[in-house]
Amino acid sequence: MEKINSLQNAHVKAWKKLQTKKGRKQQGQYLLDGWHLVNEAVKAHVAIQTLLITAKQLATEPDLTHFPAVIEISDEVAKHISATVTPQGVFALATLPAAIEDLSQLDLTRPWLLLDNVQDPGNIGTMVRTADAAGFAGVAFGTGTVDIHQPKVERAMQGSQFHLQLISTDLDKLVDQLQAQGSPVYGSELNPQAARYLDIDAPASFGLIMGNEGNGMSRELLARTDQNLYIPIKGQAESLNVAVAAGVLMFGLYR
Amino acid sequence: MEKINSLQNAHVKAWKKLQTKKGRKQQGQYLLDGWHLVNEAVKAHVAIQTLLITAKQLATEPDLTHFPAVIEISDEVAKHISATVTPQGVFALATLPAAIEDLSQLDLTRPWLLLDNVQDPGNIGTMVRTADAAGFAGVAFGTGTVDIHQPKVERAMQGSQFHLQLISTDLDKLVDQLQAQGSPVYGSELNPQAARYLDIDAPASFGLIMGNEGNGMSRELLARTDQNLYIPIKGQAESLNVAVAAGVLMFGLYR
Structure with a gap:
């Protein structure tokens, strides 16, 4: 499993930008933060590209079969990319749906x-x-x-x-x-x-x-x-x- | 007008304790934070003992006739005694009403x-x-x-x-x-x-x-x-x- 620990990593910088509308549009992705949302998204067949997960969450042996890719991240990275003060340590990168024009x-x-x-x-x-x-x-x-x-x-x-x-x-x-x-x-x-x-x-x-x-x-x-x-x-x-x-x-x- | 600038002041320490139930009970007071609440309390004839106000708020020349006592406090004191991150700089010390037993x-x-x-x-x-x-x-x-x-x-x-x-x-x-x-x-x-x-x-x-x-x-x-x-x-x-x-x-x- 790929591991990312550094705030200097280019992926981390990109994930952080998903907090802004511009960043989401440029990357065509958005971030779901915490198990409850991630599980609801899986149930609803939302297109998830990657699961980001901390070692502590991995230790609970969650079912990861729903996710095409999984990356382990440090607590520091989790805190950096989350909009909450105390993130759970699990995030899904989901595909931004196409805007409904019609x-x-x-x-x-x-x-x-x-x-x-x-x-x-x-x-x-x-x-x-x-x-x-x-x-x-x-x-x-x-x-x-x-x-x-x-x-x-x-x-x-x-x-x-x-x-x-x-x-x-x-x-x-x-x-x-x-x-x-x-x-x-x-x-x-x-x-x-x-x-x-x-x-x-x-x-x-x-x-x-x-x-x-x-x-x-x-x-x-x-x-x-x-x-x-x-x-x-x-x-x-x-x-x-x-x-x-x-x-x-x-x-x-x-x- | 009395001025209190130091966080070491005994009054300031007491006001800070009004954030806890124990502190309110011991002192028989509670704190109303911000003009909206203070003005509503005045309208409702709530027993206010003292108004605490920063220099910046005093400069707006508010009507202070409703308050038996007024103390000027520093921005630092305001921040210290408030439960909000950016207090307005005005507080009323109100008398804790007697508990209704009957x-x-x-x-x-x-x-x-x-x-x-x-x-x-x-x-x-x-x-x-x-x-x-x-x-x-x-x-x-x-x-x-x-x-x-x-x-x-x-x-x-x-x-x-x-x-x-x-x-x-x-x-x-x-x-x-x-x-x-x-x-x-x-x-x-x-x-x-x-x-x-x-x-x-x-x-x-x-x-x-x-x-x-x-x-x-x-x-x-x-x-x-x-x-x-x-x-x-x-x-x-x-x-x-x-x-x-x-x-x-x-x-x-x-x-």
């Missing part, structure tokens, strides 16, 4: 969650997990939203990234596609024209847009929605966490 | 959220904010749950801690109190006896228990619930984030 390929028979300029990887991961649990068909990462394959986003999705369709797209195009087939698109911005979410009888297919943590949805996108929804606030809280609001709306609309 | 003093005309051994300050803060927004009367921090006045919990509550009643208690006692007045107590553990939350017609007053992130509710408490509820999972996600599940249940039960 949105008519998407499953639009069930709802979609649209993320408009959402910034926090934890919130994004939680929303993807919740969309998975609520039976949504997919999640669209709009321009300005953190990248799907950013390591912290990948970790926060906890495997749900392999259960539904995830796309990066100009959200305008997906709104076009949904509305063209008669599926309504709902916004989530508190304004005088908004309807109480419980009063909506949503069809089997719709789009739900969640906006930026501080500033909400973009004006342009809001203007294109069929209906804007609000969650009635009874207490004195100024707002809900965006992932909690998304959960209440997803489960409330799609029962 | 639960009959609580407002039990509206719902209560009960936290059974919940560990993550972010999750706890988000649940308190959501309970506030959903119009709950209060949140009970059970034995094993992180302390109400832990600095990270205080920050994550974002001011909602001043909008509803928060108590630390043996949850058994609150279950007694609720059930004695005929209010049902709902669990949130997936098991064969669980009812779908949407099928429940909850009264104006009830208790909802959320359990530990990994292990769920304690057996003993689960046995005492009137009904155990589940959120139907349609996709392949293994579970929901505890704060999202709490949001779906709170808004679903109390409309």
